[in-house]
Amino acid sequence: MTLVSQATPPARSGTSPAFLRKIVVDPWLFGIFALVTLSVLVFAALPIFVVMKQAVVTDHGFDLGVLIDTLSQSFVWTSFLNTLLLGATSAVIATAAGFLLAFCATRTTMPGKTFVHGVALLPIISPPFVMALAVVILFGRSGLITRELLGIRNANVYGFHSLVLIQSLAFTPIAYLNIRGMLQSIDTALEDASASLGASRWTTFSRVTLPLVTPAILSSTLLVFVKSVEDFGNPMLIGGNYNTLAVEAYSQMVGYFNLQAGALLASLMLVPSMTAFLIHRYWVSKRSYVTVTGKPSTQTIRISGGVVVPLTLGCYAIVAAILLFYLTVVYVSFTKLPGVNNTLTLDHYATVFTAGFQTLTNSLLLAGIATPITAIAGMLIAYLLIRKAFPGSFLLRWATLLSFAAPGTILGIGYVSTFNAAPLLLTGTAFIVVAAMVVKNLQVGIEAGSNQLRQIDKSIEEASTILGASNTRTFFQVTLPLLKPALFTSLSYALTRSLTTLSAVIFLVSANWTLITVTILSQVETLKLGVAAAYCSILVFVVLAILAVMQLVLNSASKR
């Protein structure tokens, strides 16, 4: 055996640079790395650069005149400022609401925590514009509350105030989960220590608890801001004259066929998004006092008594609002013509399951294809970035970050512009929709995978290679099974997002491949609220069902 393998080693030491040796030792894995990096560059970075180029380059080459011309139009700056104002307002309100929920859930004796937790998560697993639908139904011209209850004839539901209400409620869960995670990972012994030193409850809260969760509060504010900037469905449905960049870009592209203005507006969206994202990544996350391990430390509830009552009422109010909105949508899906004829009916479901069935199966099929690809690719990229620093890793890292931070609108416009000619003629195909879903949701899997990988002892993988397994084999047989929790996180996120996404895919759907979210949007626009509500109810139900099944599978698999 020894004699056979006495062949000259592939590269002499000292002659090849270290980075080349890394490749030579691991040609297969490097091949995978190269392929993944190339795909991410083509499907994540390239479209965004194409849009930015389109914003400044017309058919006649780089044309400063056209750029200035577009920039001097008032709709550009109005929509830009609108976007910032809406984002900032929603971010502050959603974070405050999220903090209230998180604090009550982790630190007080508030009754009904499980219920509050469950309801608070509803907006995360449903399309954001379910809220918009509910608001139109409740507060619109023939709204159940405005007209039926209050008798107001000319209620104007469209505009800034409704958008703030909707986005705040829709994005509260993001802040809630974020802040709750940090509150849970702070050792309550710190608060006990403060109390034992003679501090009052208020002093402990303001001098210990609050400073410790400040990073989570800032991070939530920024995340909600980014989400709000990106939101397309709600401003589209309920913004009225209050146009945001996402809506304005869409109408320039689709309404006026003004590609250059659309591209410019989409590129402008990058400014607030990227700024907030970079602040978050390089400033806020470095100021964290705790490392979130996902494993809650022992928690003791210390706050009880009178002060809990107003806090609890606040939480219940938020939960009641969310529930009211969702129940309204369910109710309307069974109602003939809400506000006009409130007879119960199954007509809308009949419509969905006959004429509109195609769009539902399309969504399920494409999301079903995109989800496993997103999750596995996320784990693979995390592995390549954390464990194997191949030359060129930074390209992969930055391209995935860019695609995550970039709003769906710019990605959608980018796809239309990039993949409309050979050799990448993909517009109108299912492939382009799947690609958009994968690229948009990849980063969450990468983050979850990276965090988990950092906690897995590196020598477990080394043990596998020294026993004779290749790196590729090690990844699939050892690393991937150990990444199961991260894989699950990524799968559920990818599935939920792929089924409920709108801002990117609205540019990509075609006659053959239309999606449920796009259908809902057009149903609302044509005021077929019942059918839209039926679609929304089914969508929420399907997502809940699939998540429940996945959770069951995960549980039974880990009980081995």
Next chain:
Amino acid sequence: MSKVIFSNITKRFPGVAGATAVDRLNLTIEEGTLVTLLGPSGCGKTTTLRMLAGFETPSDGTITIGGRDVTNVPVNARNVGMVFQSYALFPHMTVRENVEYGVRLLSLPKAEMKDRVNTILETMALAQYADRSPSRLSGGQQQRVALARAVVTQPKVLLFDEPLSNLDAQLRERMRDELRAIQLRLGITSLYVTHDQSEAMAISDRVVVMRNGVIEQDDSPLNVYSRPGTGFVAEFMGKANILNGKVEAVDDTTVSVRIASTVAFALARNGRDFKLGQAVRCVVRPEHIRVDADGTMEAKVRRVVFQGAYVEYLTDLEGQECVFLDTDYYKSGVAEVGQTLKLSIDSRPVWVLPETETATLGKAA
């Protein structure tokens, strides 16, 4: 044939200026022997081990196993076994699946594969735990699974990366003896890394003491303890007094040295290297100094630590700091701080450090 030879191995880590983890290291591990790399953290011992495993590639030099140059051979093609500090058992597999993992990759006939796995599970007294998850085993059992998994593929070389550091003191000694017994039985060439000198002496055929990326001494366990080449080795291999003395007489192997107010017969590598009247440094182990009513040295007690089997005294021996152990304290009682004791040195075990070391240290000071 699985003799291991490191020739002129250097490892520099990129990024850090002047960070040479291992510097022109030459080391031979004879077939079937167990060699221990011993040293403080950062001395390059783990890097050396990881280069033999293939996890690190040397910046310069070659490594051969059984005459085959493996310097650039990937980890999974080296046929080397390793027991990790953390055991690194696959948590999602049972004990049997862990042990089987490497054998499966050998593409043996099914029967032989089963046979090998069962045999090793029997040998390691693991058969009854075969279907358990590793997390449900005790530390010692996990250690045995790690060893079983490493040897079942019949590797040419076995590597140990501080394998006992996660065990409590009692279990550590038992597992140490078990590891050594199995290594001897299999006759497998082994490299063992530890920072625990008593573990190193107990388990090895040869101990290699490293410091700052270079080998300080490569010798038998007996010699690194009793005939240290440098003051560093002397102090690393357990407690040592390094006392200043003056040469009074020399022959081939022994030197008479005046230490404080006594004259000790001491051993040296070559007595003829020393000149009469020369200042030298002598290694005197604490267990070789004793309380002696007829002793000519006087020491003032500074600190007393009672340890049960003995009393450890820190004293001022005529201007030099000196530690010694008294196992006979029950006869004369335990001395108190400030008391003066008469001491004598057991002459033979005193060791005179080679002159070169004295010279370099003299310059440094």
